[in-house]
Amino acid sequence: MIFIYLLSGLYLGWSLGANDTGNIFGAAVETRMLKFKRAALIAAIFITLGAVLEGSGPSRTLGRLGSVDALGGAFTVALAAAVVITVMVKIRIPVSTSQTIVGAIIGWNYFAGRLTDFKPLITIAGSWVIAFVLSGVISGALFFLLRRILDRAKLHLLKLDLYTRYGLIVVGAFAAYSLGANNIANVVGVFVPVSPFKDISLGSGFVLSGISQLYLLGAISIAVGIYTYSHKVMRTVGKDLFRLSPVTALIAVMAEAIVLFLFASQGLYHLLLKLGLPTIPLVPVSSSQVIVGAVVGIGIVKGGKNIRYNVLGKISMAWVLAPVMAFLISFVALFIVQNVFEQRVHQELTYSFNSVTVPEMERNGLDVNKLPFIKVNYYSERQIYHELNNTGGFSREEILKIVRIAEVYPLQVDIQKLYSGRMINRFEANQVNDLISLTGAAFYHKWQLQGALQSYEGWQLISNPKGEAEKQHNRDLLNQMELLYRAFYRNGKELGSSLRGSEGKVSQGGGE
Amino acid sequence: MALLLKTTKQIEAQLDQFLDIVSDAAMLFQLGMEDYLLERNAQFEERLSQIREKEQKADDLRISIERYLYERTLIPENRGDVLAILENTDEVIDNIKDSLLQFSIEMPEIEQSLDDLWMQTTRASVSAVEQLVCAVRSFFNDLPAVNNYMHKVFFFEREADHLGEKLRRQIFALPIDLARKSQLRWFAIHIEKISDYAQAVCDRLAIYTIKRQL
Numbered sequence: 174m175i176f177i178y179l180l181s182g183l184y185l186g187w188s189l190g191a192n193d194t195g196n197i198f199g200a201a202v203e204t205r206m207l208k209f210k211r212a213a214l215i216a217a218i219f220i221t222l223g224a225v226l227e228g229s230g231p232s233r234t235l236g237r238l239g240s241v242d243a244l245g246g247a248f249t250v251a252l253a254a255a256v257v258i259t260v261m262v263k264i265r266i267p268v269s270t271s272q273t274i275v276g277a278i279i280g281w282n283y284f285a286g287r288l289t290d291f292k293p294l295i296t297i298a299g300s301w302v303i304a305f306v307l308s309g310v311i312s313g314a315l316f317f318l319l320r321r322i323l324d325r326a327k328l329h330l331l332k333l334d335l336y337t338r339y340g341l342i343v344v345g346a347f348a349a350y351s352l353g354a355n356n357i358a359n360v361v362g363v364f365v366p367v368s369p370f371k372d373i374s375l376g377s378g379f380v381l382s383g384i385s386q387l388y389l390l391g392a393i394s395i396a397v398g399i400y401t402y403s404h405k406v407m408r409t410v411g412k413d414l415f416r417l418s419p420v421t422a423l424i425a426v427m428a429e430a431i432v433l434f435l436f437a438s439q440g441l442y443h444l445l446l447k448l449g450l451p452t453i454p455l456v457p458v459s460s461s462q463v464i465v466g467a468v469v470g471i472g473i474v475k476g477g478k479n480i481r482y483n484v485l486g487k488i489s490m491a492w493v494l495a496p497v498m499a500f501l502i503s504f505v506a507l508f509i510v511q512n513v514f515e516q517r518v519h520q521e522l523t524y525s526f527n528s529v530t531v532p533e534m535e536r537n538g539l540d541v542n543k544l545p546f547i548k549v550n551y552y553s554e555r556q557i558y559h560e561l562n563n564t565g566g567f568s569r570e571e572i573l574k575i576v577r578i579a580e581v582y583p584l585q586v587d588i589q590k591l592y593s594g595r596m597i598n599r600f601e602a603n604q605v606n607d608l609i610s611l612t613g614a615a616f617y618h619k620w621q622l623q624g625a626l627q628s629y630e631g632w633q634l635i636s637n638p639k640g641e642a643e644k645q646h647n648r649d650l651l652n653q654m655e656l657l658y659r660a661f662y663r664n665g666k667e668l669g670s671s672l673r674g675s676e677g678k679v680s681q682g683g684g685e
Numbered sequence: 686m687a688l689l690l691k692t693t694k695q696i697e698a699q700l701d702q703f704l705d706i707v708s709d710a711a712m713l714f715q716l717g718m719e720d721y722l723l724e725r726n727a728q729f730e731e732r733l734s735q736i737r738e739k740e741q742k743a744d745d746l747r748i749s750i751e752r753y754l755y756e757r758t759l760i761p762e763n764r765g766d767v768l769a770i771l772e773n774t775d776e777v778i779d780n781i782k783d784s785l786l787q788f789s790i791e792m793p794e795i796e797q798s799l800d801d802l803w804m805q806t807t808r809a810s811v812s813a814v815e816q817l818v819c820a821v822r823s824f825f826n827d828l829p830a831v832n833n834y835m836h837k838v839f840f841f842e843r844e845a846d847h848l849g850e851k852l853r854r855q856i857f858a859l860p861i862d863l864a865r866k867s868q869l870r871w872f873a874i875h876i877e878k879i880s881d882y883a884q885a886v887c888d889r890l891a892i893y894t895i896k897r898q899l
Contacts (some may be wrong), residue, residue, distance in 0.1 A: 204761055204762055205758055205761035205762075206761060297747070304738070316899065320899045323899065324828070324829055327826050327827045328826075329697055329825050329826050330760060330763060330767070330825045330826075330897070331693045331696055331697050331700075331760060331825075332693060332694070333698070334759055334760045334763075335689060335693050337688060418762055418899070419761075419762055420899055421899060597871060651784070
């Protein structure tokens with residue numbers, strides 16, 4: 174059943190392979206510098222490598238935007254995005270996979286009554302603008318530099334042709350790697366919280382994690398998209414979107430690869446972190462936007478005469494239209510999947526305001542006296558938001574904090590779950606020992622488990638983190654805790670019967 | 686890829702050889718013209734046969750380059766332009782050969798008083814071809830220099846036209862038969878035509894250069 178759900182993700186992967194590969198190799202194939210078969214092979218290999226080796230960074234950001242917590246939901250969200258992309262590809266509008274999937278996730282948030290955290294949304298949306306401008310600046314600078322170099326180098330036309338071919342292969346491979354790393358989050362990112370795969374040990378300490386297997390599957394679907402449909406799209410992109418010479422195509426793809434890499438590379442992220450330099454957020458950016466930015470950059474350096482503003486306008490329209498369409502289709506499809514096919518598209522969460530959660534809110538610096546006369550239990554984040562928003566006493570950020578504390582999420586520490594889910598390798602030995610000492614402990618809220626772990630050295634979050642290294646420490650710990658929430662989740666009934674049949678201790682405050 | 690590198694080097698060498706031949710043919714034409722005016726007939730015929738050989742070799746090279754460019758899909762963006770340049774430049778050699786051949790067949794009697802102007806016109810036309818060869822070489826190797834050479838081609842073409850006109854006026858001012866005048870005019874025009882061909886190639890080259898610019 175789970176694999177049937179995954180099909181929509183694979184469909185999305187197929188559409189990404191068909192659509193986005195054109196942005197990398199379209200000009201090279203169209204100018205006959207590279208044969209389609211060779212371009213497809215390079216793209217397939219390097220997109221897969223990028224997805225498996227570096228794909229997790231952008232996925233985390235996407236996960237923070239909306240944690241689709243049921244397979245049915247993930248299936249529908251991916252399907253909605255894939256349908257929009259397919260429609261856009263059919264009507265020959267280059268579309269942004271990243272924007273489409275974000276639109277679909279927000280659709281899920283609305284349907285499930287969850288609040289959209291604007292922080293990652295602003296990070297993602299801001300990155301699109303930055304990526305577009307950055308690729309324009311990089312391509313413009315590269316163009317300027319390369320023109321000077323070529324004027325001085327006095328290369329023979331045939332040698333230049335040869336080097337451009339080599340360059341298109343190397344840069345294309347780099348761009349494909351970066352695309353895989355950056356955009357795999359769009360394909361299978363929504364399935365990350367509900368991944369059915371377990372870690373596989375390949376011997377000599379090398380472990381292929383469940384998430385990596387998910388990425389591998391996504392990458393294979395992208396490869397199928399490349400081989401079956403990208404040829405047509407390559408032609409469309411190479412001819413209609415822009416008409417570049419092989420050398421300018423090389424510059425554009427180089428700029429695209431650099432930008433995609435900047436927004437996807439965990440290695441670079443950690444290097445900047447080590448050097449104490451400001452980091453670049455790991456978010457999925459649009460390869461269509463980036464390549465258009467690169468072409469515009471070259472056009473501006475050339476005097477702005479060869480920019481086709483009507484095409485640019487059409488593409489910009491699609492950048493707005495695609496996420497809106499994805500949002501609507503996702504919302505409607507979720508309704509149909511839930512009510513017609515009777516599939517669960519999100520977990521039914523409860524939010525409690527009681528003697529445990531309200532004092533915790535107070536401890537977190539929230540003025541509980543401003544809480545209106547509200548019910549004990551809520552079943553939708555939006556409901557809480559509207560009620561608290563109407564009182565006018567809380568900011569959006571504070572309301573999100575309240576929601577996180579009130580959220581009921583039954584958990585029971587069971588180290589075996591980490592072993593059977595093959596997730597144990599993601600934790601340090603001392604962290605595993607800490608968890609063993611908590612075996613059987615049950616919690617009704619995520620923050621309670623987090624609080625219990627805070628007393629152990631290996632789990633302590635740095636309050637008021639200064640600098641990127643400390644922030645990263647906290648991010649890593651929170652990611653590990655997300656894994657624990659997934660592994661230790663028990664539904665209310667399970668938790669109750671388990672507690673009755675064992676000597677498990679319930680954390681103070683589990684009074685729901 | 687190693688094969689591609691080898692082919693690239695081979696075509697580069699062939700292109701250089703082709704342009705060397707065009708340059709050689711132009712210089713041989715000038716020497717042949719001198720021989721003809723000084724009535725060194727045997728040497729003149731030798732020059733003609735040398736130019737014939739060169740023309741044949743240029744044809745072979747052009748066909749070989751054409752074949753390689755298409756077979757290996759090299760310079761796909763500029764392939765058509767390069768082939769057009771080669772074909773048009775080849776026509777310049779053909780024209781040089783035809784001119785000299787016509788001298789060999791008709792053996793026109795040129796008045797000694799015309800010798801100086803005749804050679805001046807020839808030198809101007811030959812210089813236009815030599816500058817054309819430099820311009821084509823630059824098109825392959827050093828794009829910014831192409832305009833400089835093209836300017837020189839245009840200069841020598843105008844010079845050849847100017848001298849040619851002067852020559853034709855002198856021909857018709859001579860006290861000789863109209864038939865001879867007409868024949869000499871035809872030969873004078875033929876010499877001018879060599880620079881016209883060079884200019885025609887340059888006109889195309891100017892467009893291809895713009896296309897090649899980044």
